Amino acid sequence: MPDDSLTRTPSVDAPRSPAPRGRAGRAQAPAAGALAVLAGLAAGHLIAALTGPDSSPALAVGSRLIDLTPTPVKEWAVATLGTWDKPVLIGGVVLATLAIGALVGWLASRRRLLIWVGPLVLTVIAAVAASTGPAAGPLAMVPAVVTGGVGTWVLWWFLGRTTIRPDEPGAPYALPRRAFLSGSAVVGASSAVALVAGQYLGTARQRPAVVTLPRPTETLAPLPSGLSVDGLAPWVTPNRDFYRVDTSLIVPSVDVGEWQLSIDGMVDRPFTLTWSELLALPMIERDVTLNCVSNEVGGPYIGGARWLGVRVRDVLARAGVQAGADQVLSRSVDGFTVSTPVQALTDARDALIAIGMNGSPLPAEHGFPARLITPGLYGYVGATKWLTQLTLTTYARQSAYWTERGWAERGPVKPSSRIDTPRSFARLQPGQVMIAGEAWAQNIGVLRAQVRIDGGPWHDAELGPDAGIQYWRQWKYAWAATSGQHNLECRVVDESGANQSEARATPFPDGSSGLQSVVVTVD
Ligand SMILES: Nc1nc2c(c(=O)[nH]1)N[C@H]1C(S)=C(S)[C@@H](COP(=O)(O)O)O[C@H]1N2
Numbered sequence: 105m106p107d108d109s110l111t112r113t114p115s116v117d118a119p120r121s122p123a124p125r126g127r128a129g130r131a132q133a134p135a136a137g138a139l140a141v142l143a144g145l146a147a148g149h150l151i152a153a154l155t156g157p158d159s160s161p162a163l164a165v166g167s168r169l170i171d172l173t174p175t176p177v178k179e180w181a182v183a184t185l186g187t188w189d190k191p192v193l194i195g196g197v198v199l200a201t202l203a204i205g206a207l208v209g210w211l212a213s214r215r216r217l218l219i220w221v222g223p224l225v226l227t228v229i230a231a232v233a234a235s236t237g238p239a240a241g242p243l244a245m246v247p248a249v250v251t252g253g254v255g256t257w258v259l260w261w262f263l264g265r266t267t268i269r270p271d272e273p274g275a276p277y278a279l280p281r282r283a284f285l286s287g288s289a290v291v292g293a294s295s296a297v298a299l300v301a302g303q304y305l306g307t308a309r310q311r312p313a314v315v316t317l318p319r320p321t322e323t324l325a326p327l328p329s330g331l332s333v334d335g336l337a338p339w340v341t342p343n344r345d346f347y348r349v350d351t352s353l354i355v356p357s358v359d360v361g362e363w364q365l366s367i368d369g370m371v372d373r374p375f376t377l378t379w380s381e382l383l384a385l386p387m388i389e390r391d392v393t394l395n396c397v398s399n400e401v402g403g404p405y406i407g408g409a410r411w412l413g414v415r416v417r418d419v420l421a422r423a424g425v426q427a428g429a430d431q432v433l434s435r436s437v438d439g440f441t442v443s444t445p446v447q448a449l450t451d452a453r454d455a456l457i458a459i460g461m462n463g464s465p466l467p468a469e470h471g472f473p474a475r476l477i478t479p480g481l482y483g484y485v486g487a488t489k490w491l492t493q494l495t496l497t498t499y500a501r502q503s504a505y506w507t508e509r510g511w512a513e514r515g516p517v518k519p520s521s522r523i524d525t526p527r528s529f530a531r532l533q534p535g536q537v538m539i540a541g542e543a544w545a546q547n548i549g550v551l552r553a554q555v556r557i558d559g560g561p562w563h564d565a566e567l568g569p570d571a572g573i574q575y576w577r578q579w580k581y582a583w584a585a586t587s588g589q590h591n592l593e594c595r596v597v598d599e600s601g602a603n604q605s606e607a608r609a610t611p612f613p614d615g616s617s618g619l620q621s622v623v624v625t626v627d
């Protein structure tokens with residue numbers, strides 16, 4: 105169909121001046137498309153401050169992408185981007201949508217129908233993404249619809265009103281330069297205001313209520329201070345430095361007034377606990393190291409904290425677990441699920457429904473108001489944050505978020521160790537160099553931490569204080585460094601006498617193994 109046979113929207117205030125020629129005119133249409141996307145996303149983000157931050161279109165699409173991303177890609181992202189994975193993902197979604205908008209604008213300047221069809225397609229994608237989120241409410245689609253409406257209107261303003269014929273056959277329709285520039289400025293400025301307002305209102309809604317922790321019914325003695333060696337991580341990881349791994353683009357914000365924990369499934373007496381009912385149960389403290397299965401040997405996704413909480417065992421006993429149930433499927437307020445063996449939640453390791461972390465309420469990032477902590481299991485099978493449901497079931501019947509994606513059904517933490525100092529590629533002076541790090545063998549206990557230089561004999565390191573078998577031990581070893589390049593390795597020997605496995609494995613599917621090796625140069 106030739107261009108001039110297309111229907112055009114008649115417009116009263118249509119500019120009468122001649123269309124600009126050359127490049128500037130041609131750039132208008134893609135720019136209009138990108139501006140339409142910007143304005144739409146900004147308007148949707150503002151509305152999402154009211155309907156729930158997860159429903160903001162770019163975030164909703166990003167969240168669904170996380171769920172759909174194949175495991176190897178996720179592993180690569182976590183390994184290369186670390187905690188930047190989320191900003192990079194959101195930035196990527198926004199840039200890709202702007203690019204699609206530019207393309208739609210360019211096409212729409214030739215095929216007017218696309219002024220309506222382009223935004224409609226993007227709106228449907230955003231609406232599906234928002235409404236299929238695990239925690240999507242009835243209003244989840246509203247921001248997407250607003251995004252689509254605003255986007256269409258902006259695109260039409262730039263491309264739909266012009267009655268000017270292109271001065272060359274096949275050239276795009278365009279606005280006079282002045283109208284285009286002032287329109288862009290208005291759209292850009294209002295989008296910026298909407299984005300900032302949406303961000304502000306969204307996070308203001310999210311600020312968790314101030315809660316006071318109950319005193320534990322059984323207290324633990326304060327921990328002795330750990331080893332202090334330059335470059336060695338603190339023995340107790342401060343909350344603000346604790347690693348964070350989860351699938352949530354927006355940290356769920358939970359109102360303790362509305363929060364509930366239900367215990368259901370294969371139990372004799374299902375029940376729910378409110379926040380104040382939970383606080384009234386016997387509270388204990390436990391020192392537990394938490395590990396992510398995605399941690400590479402020597403990696404950062406591990407931390408130790410003193411947790412305050414209720415024994416899962418007590419809560420399950422009250423519900424009466426039926427014979428045959430071998431799994432607890434726990435669910436987060438954002439829909440994330442974790443499957444944990446009933447055994448691990450009821451044996452002497454004292455798995456907790458934790459509400460406190462190092463003397464403070466759980467930070468929002470770490471699961472406020474309540475999370476599971478299962479000593480000796482990787483986080484994906486035992487550490488549900490923003491916990492709201494415990495369902496007794498069987499492995500034969502149900503799986504969870506990560507196990508559905510091929511990660512091991514049971515995830516015991518592999519005994520391992522880490523060298524914190526010196527760091528790889530360090531340049532050192534000859535003489536005494538302190539090598540130091542941590543070792544852990546949860547559920548078994550650390551017997552020894554050992555170090556070897558250049559593949560030589562293993563030397564026992566000096567161990568730091570002991571806080572029980574579920575907590576990591578620090579270690580240090582004074583090495584008489586000589587000139588040249590050296591390879592430093594460490595390993596844990598567990599209480600059963602077994603040495604840390606030297607078999608190299610990447611995290612998928614059941615955790616990394618092998619020895620960390622740090623190469624240093626001594627002058
Ligand atoms: N709701 C929810 N809980 C979750 C996750 C998650 O994605 N969502 N990730 C799990 C994983 S893989 C790990 S390693 C731990 C990390 O806990 P942290 O972020 O407090 O260190 O949380 C677990 N609990």
Ligand SMILES: [Mo]
Pocket residue numbers: 349395396397398482483484
């Ligand atoms: Mo994890």
